[in-house]
Amino acid sequence: MNTGQMLLVTGALALLGTTVLTVNRSHIHYGAILRQTEIGIAAVSVASSRIELAAAKLFDEILTTSGATTVNDLSSVLGVDAGEIAHVDSTFDDFDDFNGSIARDSVVGVDVFRTFANVYYVTTANPNIRSTARTFFKKIDVFTTGSMRFDPNVGFAGGDTIKLSYICSYFRP
Numbered sequence: 001m002n003t004g005q006m007l008l009v010t011g012a013l014a015l016l017g018t019t020v021l022t023v024n025r026s027h028i029h030y031g032a033i034l035r036q037t038e039i040g041i042a043a044v045s046v047a048s049s050r051i052e053l054a055a056a057k058l059f060d061e062i063l064t065t066s067g068a069t070t071v072n073d074l075s076s077v078l079g080v081d082a083g084e085i086a087h088v089d090s091t092f093d094d095f096d097d098f099n100g101s102i103a104r105d106s107v108v109g110v111d112v113f114r115t116f117a118n119v120y121y122v123t124t125a126n127p128n129i130r131s132t133a134r135t136f137f138k139k140i141d142v143f144t145t146g147s148m149r150f151d152p153n154v155g156f157a158g159g160d161t162i163k164l165s166y167i168c169s170y171f172r173p
Contacts, residue, residue: 043162044105047144059170071134112147136170
């Protein structure tokens with residue numbers, strides 16, 4: 001082998017090495033993006049499930065025994081009532097019992113999520129701002145966060161917080 005051929009072989013090996021490193025780097029980068037997307041989708045699913053649990057309950061505690069004709073009939077305190085246990089969903093009987101609740105949900109093969117819910121009254125004039133008075137509209141904000149665990153393939157995974165909101169209303173016949 002002469003010097004010219006040796007230089008060509010050396011150049012080819014350098015080019016091959018650069019190409020392999022670039023492909024590897026791209027593969028790892030897209031793997032991390034794919035993993036973050038998977039965690040994000042699962043977090044939205046967990047938050048949606050939490051909202052569905054709350055939405056399936058009665059609007060207010062008073063509705064378990066009678067109806068409400070004015071806003072003064074509604075609960076002034078949002079959260080668990082007597083006989084209910086904080087953070088135990090099976091004891092909740094109305095929408096606002098989820099106020100301040102914390103849940104831990106595991107999606108197998110994805111992550112462990114922590115969910116916090118906040119319930120408050122809102123008005124139709126501006127449903128994005130808390131109402132200081134009782135209304136026939138309650139809003140729940142659900143915050144879901146991944147566990148921020150270390151994955152050797154992609155580094156730290158999880159940790160982002162997903163916020164979903166839902167407004168529940170009471171219709172007076």
